[in-house]
Amino acid sequence: MNGQDTSSLASQTENFYSEICATVYLSVDCDIEDSVFDLLPKVGLSSITVVARVKVDGSPTIRLEASYVLNQGSERLLRVVDSEFHVKLLNESAPLFHYDFVGEARSELPAAHLNIHVSDEPLRALMATAGNRNRAKRRRKREVRGHNSQPAELHFPIGGRRFRPCLEDVVQFLIFELGVDRQLGWWDRVREGRATWKASQTAAAVKDDPKSALLELLRIGVLDEEDYEKAVQRAPEKRADSIEAY
Structure with a gap:
């Protein structure tokens, strides 16, 4: 990339980074544990990571981790290459669940998917009865060698490249379903952010x-x-x- 491209990518990434940080701390009561944005000009990529300790009844309880890998598309517009939204209990290393977007996904892996890491016997039973083909076939081979398949290995498709969940959806889930402490004006912030996201995805879908x-x-x-x-x-x-x- 030339210097002009690098400067443009840096500027766009910094703006996007500010938006992501604002979405988190203006929506939920939290402490920002870590927030980083890196520029990798040699490969034309940038990355963002925001980690927040989200509070329930005033006490930090849930860790929300949002990360993005970005580049510039053909029209020099910022594009998400990969993204991950992890939700964890505060003192646990493994997530409860995570939303992933893999822009260059393998053919058998949905580009946008949800992994659930909690134990669930009905899901285990379903996996045990799966057919002997594709990813299920590979799981069976691992089980023969003693591997114990987990529900977290299932990749639930969630809307693909254009219609996948955004960070605002995860934030609203934490507020509505898990009752985390919210900030005054959070609803306007989430709605506006989601509307901006959907407008950009609609434009991309029109190009498709x-x-x-x-x-x-x-x-x-x-x-x-x-x-x-x-x-x-x-x-x-x-x-x-x-x-x-x-």
Whole structure:
């Protein structure tokens, strides 16, 4: 990357880093345990990590870890390459669950997925009856060698590259489902952040399939037939690799 690209990536990463930190500490009552952003100009990447001790009834109880690997896309816009949101009990090393996005996911692994690390006998029973193919086949081979399969090894797909959960969803889950202490004005912060996220993902989805987007604009009356026909002739073909990805 040239110096101009590096400067642009650094500036965009710093802005994104500020937004992530603000989403956490303006939504839940917490102590920021660690927050780092690194620039890796030789490979054109940057990374962000924010770790917060979230309080319940005034006492730090849950650790929320959010991390991102970023780069610039073809239009020099900041793009998430990978992300992880881990939720842990404060003094435990293993997460209760985590949301992962792996931008260059292997074909058998969903790009966006949820791993659950708590023990659950029905899930274990389901895994024991799984068929002898794909990832289930590899688990069976490990079990023959004495490996005890865990529910945390299952990767639950959650919306793919474009429609995966955002950090604001995890924050609202902590508030609604686990009753963590919230900040005054948290709801506005979460809604605004989620709206910004969905707007960016909607724009990306339009780029994935411009002709479907134009057809919907015709259907709701934004385009008339003549404008639609002209636009659809100029529109690029859909990105099948993105739309069809697991």
